[in-house]
Amino acid sequence: MKYKNEIIINSPIKEVVEKFDSAENLFKWMTGLQEYEHISGEPGRPGAKSRLFVKTGKREMDMTETILSNNLPDEFSGVYEMPGIENIQINRFIELPDNKTKYVCESEFKFEKFGLKLIGFLFPGAFKKQSMGYMQNFKAFVEGQ
Numbered sequence: 001m002k003y004k005n006e007i008i009i010n011s012p013i014k015e016v017v018e019k020f021d022s023a024e025n026l027f028k029w030m031t032g033l034q035e036y037e038h039i040s041g042e043p044g045r046p047g048a049k050s051r052l053f054v055k056t057g058k059r060e061m062d063m064t065e066t067i068l069s070n071n072l073p074d075e076f077s078g079v080y081e082m083p084g085i086e087n088i089q090i091n092r093f094i095e096l097p098d099n100k101t102k103y104v105c106e107s108e109f110k111f112e113k114f115g116l117k118l119i120g121f122l123f124p125g126a127f128k129k130q131s132m133g134y135m136q137n138f139k140a141f142v143e144g145q
Contacts, residue, residue, distance in 0.1 A: 002108045003128045007135045009103055011142045013095040016103070017072045019142050020091070023050070029141040030134060032056040044070055052080070056130075073101075086110040103139070107131055 009016050019025050021044065027033055032054045041048030046067050054061045063082040070076050073093035080087040087109050094102040107128075 001111075002106070003131075004104065004106045005128065005132045005135055006102060006104050007132070007139055008096070009101045009139045009142050010099070011101060012099040013073055013093055013101045016093055016101045016142055020076070020093070020138070021070070021072055025141070026052075029137040030054070031137055039064070041067075046070060084112045086112075103135060105131060105135060 023036060023038070023043065026036055033052065034055050035051070035053040037051045039049040039051055043050075044067065046069055048067045050065045052061075052063050052065055054063070061082055063080050066079050066081070068077040068079060068088075073095070075090060075092055077088070077090040080089065087107060089108075090106040092104040092106075094104065096102055
């Protein structure tokens with residue numbers, strides 16, 4: 001399952017990228033993030049691995065992030081893996097007039113098990129909505145709302 005979300009952030013690209021490229025800031029906008037632990041590699045660089053533990057409602061997700069590329073603002077991509085699910089995300093930031101920034105996030109989910117494939121097929125909007133929620137939270141954080 002693939003989809004793309006976009007949002008306009010009312011801040012200059014330099015400020016947006018600085019706030020995005022900080023693991024410490026994840027806790028300020030990634031709803032439900034309980035733990036973030038660097039595992040290996042140079043933090044923020046391709047090949048680096050981290051563990052994220054996210055709790056949303058009754059659902060708990062323990063995932064591993066592997067950074068694929070980091071040449072911000074053009075692209076920050078990573079793969080997020082948990083049992084039976086792989087999520088590849090590509091984040092891009094585009095400078096706009098009037099000190100605004102377009103944030104584009106492309107997501108691709110791959111499901112290994114039939115039950116997960118069925119959920120992805122029946123409820124693709126739920127995945128897109130959750131991704132957009134994180135983007136809206138990031139926008140609010142950057143804009144100081």
